[in-house]
Amino acid sequence: MPGLTSPKIRRTAGARLAVVAATAVLPLALASCTDNASATSSGTTDGPIQVTSTASDCKVSATEAPSGNLTFAVKNDGTEVTEFYVLAEDGLRIVAEVENIGPGITRNLVLTAPAGKYITACKPGMKGDGIRADFTVKDSGQQATVDADLQKLVDTGVTQYTAYVKDQTEQLVAGTKEFAAAYAAGDAAKARSLYAATRMHWERIEPVAESFGDLDPKLDAREADLEPGQKWTGWHRAEKDLFPPAGYKALTAAERSAIAKQLVADTEELSTRTRTVELSADKLGNGAKELLDEVARGKVTGEEEIWSHTDLWDFQANVDGARIAFENLKPALQQKDAELATDLDAKFGALQAELKKHAKGDGFAYYNELSKDEVQQLSALVDSLGEPLSKLTAAVVL
Numbered sequence: 080m081p082g083l084t085s086p087k088i089r090r091t092a093g094a095r096l097a098v099v100a101a102t103a104v105l106p107l108a109l110a111s112c113t114d115n116a117s118a119t120s121s122g123t124t125d126g127p128i129q130v131t132s133t134a135s136d137c138k139v140s141a142t143e144a145p146s147g148n149l150t151f152a153v154k155n156d157g158t159e160v161t162e163f164y165v166l167a168e169d170g171l172r173i174v175a176e177v178e179n180i181g182p183g184i185t186r187n188l189v190l191t192a193p194a195g196k197y198i199t200a201c202k203p204g205m206k207g208d209g210i211r212a213d214f215t216v217k218d219s220g221q222q223a224t225v226d227a228d229l230q231k232l233v234d235t236g237v238t239q240y241t242a243y244v245k246d247q248t249e250q251l252v253a254g255t256k257e258f259a260a261a262y263a264a265g266d267a268a269k270a271r272s273l274y275a276a277t278r279m280h281w282e283r284i285e286p287v288a289e290s291f292g293d294l295d296p297k298l299d300a301r302e303a304d305l306e307p308g309q310k311w312t313g314w315h316r317a318e319k320d321l322f323p324p325a326g327y328k329a330l331t332a333a334e335r336s337a338i339a340k341q342l343v344a345d346t347e348e349l350s351t352r353t354r355t356v357e358l359s360a361d362k363l364g365n366g367a368k369e370l371l372d373e374v375a376r377g378k379v380t381g382e383e384e385i386w387s388h389t390d391l392w393d394f395q396a397n398v399d400g401a402r403i404a405f406e407n408l409k410p411a412l413q414q415k416d417a418e419l420a421t422d423l424d425a426k427f428g429a430l431q432a433e434l435k436k437h438a439k440g441d442g443f444a445y446y447n448e449l450s451k452d453e454v455q456q457l458s459a460l461v462d463s464l465g466e467p468l469s470k471l472t473a474a475v476v477l
Contacts, residue, residue: 128151137163145218190361236409247284263335282393286400365472
């Protein structure tokens with residue numbers, strides 16, 4: 080799930096949970112078509128904010144909006160798949176996003192935004208910095224009323240998920256140190272045995288991790304995603320060295336040591352930053368869908384772990400993270416939309432049952448061992464879960 084380093088939007092981040100003010104509530108992207116909204120002469124809009132993305136342009140129908148619930152109706156008038164982002168003023172932190180918008184498709188990005196300065200960005204072809212523009216949210220002075228009992232359920236779910244992120248981050252740091260020590264010492268067999276299991280902690284909280292735009296490319300950039308001149312570090316740099324393709328020249332002991340040292344340092348920095356991240360129900364719902372998008376884009380295709388073929392470990396971890404977010408919100412969802420809660424339970428169960436068929440010991444079969452039919456079945460179950468999961472945030476956000 081390259082990043083926002085110069086600044087640059089990561090290739091296909093799934094889903095990412097923004098590091099924003101505690102008052103920000105940022106619901107998930109919803110796939111639907113909308114009517115056109117009329118922009119006022121002041122640059123604001125009294126309806127959905129229309130966004131038109133092409134290969135060379137990102138037209139946003141308003142430059143300002145009042146704080147509260149905002150809807151961006153993003154239409155792709157180009158020939159490539161596009162994405163749309165709302166970024167914090169620094170251009171690094173991802174506040175909200177909608178991905179995988181095919182040509183001719185319109186998808187909604189719904190968020191509740193506090194007053195402040197933001198940046199909008201279209202990313203045609205899912206490459207580069209994106210086509211950016213400033214966007215301002217002005218204080219509307221309006222406060223939403225909420226149901227106290229439902230709010231308590233939501234708050235409990237957020238607290239539980241925050242604890243889950245903390246636990247996974249701690250395990251990621253510990254596992255990374257063990258992996259890095261083995262890798263730096265040249266113990267390739269031990270490092271290979273630790274690689275997939277340790278990365279699962281990253282993959283479970285990937286939307287949180289990816290919200291830090293400068294750390295994500297350092298830790299998780301694939302070779303195919305590198306920009307010209309970008310230094311390649313992180314997990315996939317070590318992966319190629321541990322699971323080398325034909326003709327590959329192995330890294331020297333000094334090079335391995337440098338990769339290992341940087342990997343630990345960046346993971347510890349991630350741990351420090353996650354202690355201050357502000358989570359909310361919308362971020363849980365967004366993150367759940369984004370994790371499933373990560374599965375659909377990288378794990379099902381086998382592109383994420385191109386040398387190790389440990390994609391099913393990542394697949395399982397992404398599903399774990401999405402399911403935990405859903406389950407933390409399920410008590411509130413059962414009050415708001417019991418039918419959706421039941422549907423999500425069933426479809427998570429079906430996907431997990433299919434994954435279990437490929438389990439081997441404490442891990443999984445290598446992805447290149449799966450037949451085409453087995454891959455297609457997994458893909459179909461991911462697609463089946465994706466549609467109802469896209470409704471989660473809108474159902475629980477108050």
